[in-house]
Amino acid sequence: xxxxxxxxxxxxxxxxxxxxxxxxxxxxxxxxxxxxxxxxxxxxxxxxxxxxxxxxxxxxxxxxxxxxxxxxxxxxxxxxxxxxxxxxxxxxxxxxxxxxxxxxxxxxxxxxxxxxxxxxxxxxxxxxxxxxxxxxxxxxxxxxxxxxxxxxxxxxxxxxxxxxxxxxxxxxxxxxxxxxxxxxxxxxxxxxxxxxxxxxxxxxxxxxxxxxxxxxxxxxxxxxxxxxxxxxxxxxxxxxxxxxxxxxxxxxxxxxxxxxxxxxxxxxxxxxxxxxxxxxxxxxxxxxxxxxxxxxxxxxxxxxxxxxxxxxxxxxxxxxxxxxxxxxxxxxxxxxxxxxxxxxxxxxxxxxxxxxxxxxxxxxxx
Amino acid sequence: xxxxxxxxxxxxxxxxxxxxxxxxxxxxxxxxxxxxxxxxxxxxxxxxxxxxxxxxxxxxxxxxxxxxxxxxxxxxxxxxxxxxxxxxxxxxxxxxxxxxxxxxxxxxxxxxxxxxxxxxxxxxxxxxxxxxxxxxxxxxxxxxxxxxxxxxxxxxxxxxxxxxxxxxxxxxxxxxxxxxxxxxxxxxxxxxxxxxxxxxxxxxxxxxxxxxxxxxxxxxxxxxxxxxxxxxxxxxxxxxxxxxxxxxxxxxxxxxxxxxxxxxxxxxxxxxxxxxxxxxxxxxxxxxxxxxxxxxxxxxxxxxxxxxxxxxxxx
Numbered sequence: 001x002x003x004x005x006x007x008x009x010x011x012x013x014x015x016x017x018x019x020x021x022x023x024x025x026x027x028x029x030x031x032x033x034x035x036x037x038x039x040x041x042x043x044x045x046x047x048x049x050x051x052x053x054x055x056x057x058x059x060x061x062x063x064x065x066x067x068x069x070x071x072x073x074x075x076x077x078x079x080x081x082x083x084x085x086x087x088x089x090x091x092x093x094x095x096x097x098x099x100x101x102x103x104x105x106x107x108x109x110x111x112x113x114x115x116x117x118x119x120x121x122x123x124x125x126x127x128x129x130x131x132x133x134x135x136x137x138x139x140x141x142x143x144x145x146x147x148x149x150x151x152x153x154x155x156x157x158x159x160x161x162x163x164x165x166x167x168x169x170x171x172x173x174x175x176x177x178x179x180x181x182x183x184x185x186x187x188x189x190x191x192x193x194x195x196x197x198x199x200x201x202x203x204x205x206x207x208x209x210x211x212x213x214x215x216x217x218x219x220x221x222x223x224x225x226x227x228x229x230x231x232x233x234x235x236x237x238x239x240x241x242x243x244x245x246x247x248x249x250x251x252x253x254x255x256x257x258x259x260x261x262x263x264x265x266x267x268x269x270x271x272x273x274x275x276x277x278x279x280x281x282x283x284x285x286x287x288x289x290x291x292x293x294x295x296x297x298x299x300x301x302x303x304x305x306x307x308x309x310x311x312x313x314x315x316x317x318x319x320x321x322x323x324x325x326x327x328x329x330x331x332x333x334x335x336x337x338x339x340x341x342x343x344x345x346x347x348x349x350x351x352x353x354x355x356x357x358x359x360x361x362x363x364x365x366x
Numbered sequence: 367x368x369x370x371x372x373x374x375x376x377x378x379x380x381x382x383x384x385x386x387x388x389x390x391x392x393x394x395x396x397x398x399x400x401x402x403x404x405x406x407x408x409x410x411x412x413x414x415x416x417x418x419x420x421x422x423x424x425x426x427x428x429x430x431x432x433x434x435x436x437x438x439x440x441x442x443x444x445x446x447x448x449x450x451x452x453x454x455x456x457x458x459x460x461x462x463x464x465x466x467x468x469x470x471x472x473x474x475x476x477x478x479x480x481x482x483x484x485x486x487x488x489x490x491x492x493x494x495x496x497x498x499x500x501x502x503x504x505x506x507x508x509x510x511x512x513x514x515x516x517x518x519x520x521x522x523x524x525x526x527x528x529x530x531x532x533x534x535x536x537x538x539x540x541x542x543x544x545x546x547x548x549x550x551x552x553x554x555x556x557x558x559x560x561x562x563x564x565x566x567x568x569x570x571x572x573x574x575x576x577x578x579x580x581x582x583x584x585x586x587x588x589x590x591x592x593x594x595x596x597x598x599x600x601x602x603x604x605x606x607x608x609x610x611x612x613x614x615x616x617x618x619x620x621x622x623x624x625x626x627x628x629x630x631x632x633x634x635x636x637x638x639x640x641x642x643x644x645x646x647x648x649x650x651x652x653x654x655x656x657x658x659x660x661x662x663x664x665x666x667x668x669x670x671x672x673x674x675x676x677x678x679x680x681x
Contacts, residue, residue, distance in 0.1 A: 051576075051580060052579075052580075053576050053579065053580075072579070073576075073579040073580045074579055074580065074581070074582040074583060074584070076580075078580060079580060080576075080577070080580045082573045082576070082577060084571070084573060086571065086573035086574055086576065086577040087577075088574060088577075088578075088591070088592065088595075089596075090595040090596065090598075099578075099581050099591070100580075100581035100582055103581060103582040103583055103587060104582050147577075147581070151581075
């Protein structure tokens with residue numbers, strides 16, 4: 001049983017730079033939590049504070065109920081996989097994996113048993129006698145994971161473990177990591193800047209930005225109901241479109257006005273939510289998949305929006321189309337059967353059932 | 367075909383082959399290795415003149431009699447090996463070189479780790495300060511040490527008297543004198559080891575230490591399992607080079623004790639100097655200096671073999 005809790009944890013360097021600004025986070029036992037955010041958002045610093053490699057400036061971190069602020073890494077019973085693997089170059093794969101157990105004075109046959117078990121899970125049995133130099137990137141990655149697994153620690157920490165791999169291997173290892181977690185079921189904190197990795201791996205995603213947590217939630221929740229403009233823009237690829245707009249009207253008759261001659265009625269179930277924001281500069285958030293070609297069957301709250309396409313990007317299963325709405329560049333997704341040609345006008349539709357309205361003053365999604 | 371052989375052989379394929387000898391001569395002259403050898407030739411001549419010739423000349427000298435008039439084969443060597451003084455010199459040379467190199471490496475290793483853990487500007491300052499012994503000409507710094515330890519009015523004896531102890535005649539007692547020549551050599555040579563180990567430590571990724579910390583290593587275990595293996599090659603190489611230089615050391619011993627008391631602190635170089643130059647027996651002096659050669663050859667073979675093996679493994 002190993003919950004990890006962070007209470008008002010902060011980290012500053014030289015009293016000036018504040019990397020982490022007092023974050024609270026509860027990680028349940030056996031949970032897979034991914035910290036995601038752009039470079040410099042404090043996610044790696046947070047992970048290193050949990051590991052004990054970075055001192056905590058303020059706040060409190062507990063692992064399995066025990067405050068670990070002043071406990072050195074070796075006594076925290078955690079295992080970490082580093083971005084560049086950090087395998088000991090002078091040791092064989094076996095010794096690399098056995099090192100932590102040897103230091104903890106495990107019996108020889110217990111070490112053997114655990115390393116063999118981890119090697120079987122990771123399919124690296126035939127590499128045990130090799131030195132790290134003779135391994136490929138993917139194999140090194142597996143060994144680094146093996147080194148973590150054999151310890152049976154309370155918590156696994158991953159620091160951008162896939163960013164040194166090529167795209168294809170990254171997808172493969174992503175699946176491996178998920179499989180390992182399903183087998184070994186250990187509380188895991190995983191740091192990445194890649195939102196796809198975050199979405200695919202996590203039980204819960206923690207989106208960080210400028211040293212604070214923007215939102216915590218399961219991947220689908222983050223995708224469908226982002227709390228802030230940052231989360232809305234960060235999660236999802238291609239990113240959400242943000243279009244300046246105004247809400248006009250009274251009572252249940254509200255309209256979304258994008259331009260002088262471009263105004264749509266708001267979905268009735270949303271009028272109450274948005275009623276307080278009439279006649280102000282707002283932002284409409286709309287994902288590319290909700291800007292599609294005009295379908296034959298009209299559905300409620302699908303509004304027509306004819307557009308001259310600037311650029312088209314055929315992706316195979318879809319075509320990404322770039323066009324402008326009242327001067328704002330946006331991206332939409334259309335079916336590959338549609339004749340989408342740059343420079344020509346395509347009848348498009350916007351699905352206001354999935355719209356988000358953002359208050360630019362607070363950057364919160366309403 | 368960067369060496370230009372293609373261009374030369376192309377006409378030959380077309381049927382009008384130029385005279386074979388001229389072509390091969392030209393090919394030889396155009397080859398990169400030929401050019402490289404030619405450009406290195408001045409240096410090769412210099413080394414031949416200053417190293418190879420004196421080496422063989424000293425071998426020849428060591429086979430002559432004192433007046434250098436008669437060939438006496440290995441008589442000088444036989445004489446030396448039977449001489450009690452020379453046996454002392456062999457002992458002292460080995461004692462001097464091995465203890466000095468051991469402590470230089472040990473203290474250098476410790477200092478490098480201390481330096482490595484000092485951050486930023488402070489490290490630069492301390493590094494500079496600690497390099498000072500190494501940049502002062504050893505003949506001068508040895509003189510400084512001599513002032514501090516020799517005679518009744520030396521600084522160290524004064525300090526001893528301040529704390530109520532009796533002054534010691536440091537350089538008049540065999541073992542104190544032996545310890546002092548080693549100590550001064552360690553003082554002079556440690557910065558070199560420190561800077562070499564520090565440079566190598568900086569190239570060891572921090573994450574190895576972090577991984578070890580998480581794996582459960584104490585600081586001592588980090589040194590044993592990370593630092594030592596990662597520094598093994600540089601330790602071998604520095605120890606070998608320092609052994610060579612320390613075995614051949616002249617200025618520190620000559621300036622501090624000049625072999626006294628009773629020839630007990632002589633090393634090969636100072637003894638060769640005394641016999642060859644000061645006493646005028648050049649063949650015997652040459653024979654003494656040549657004794658260093660086989661000893662160092664054996665050390666080199668052992669140490670370089672390990673370095674070569676590890677370099678192949680890429681550590």
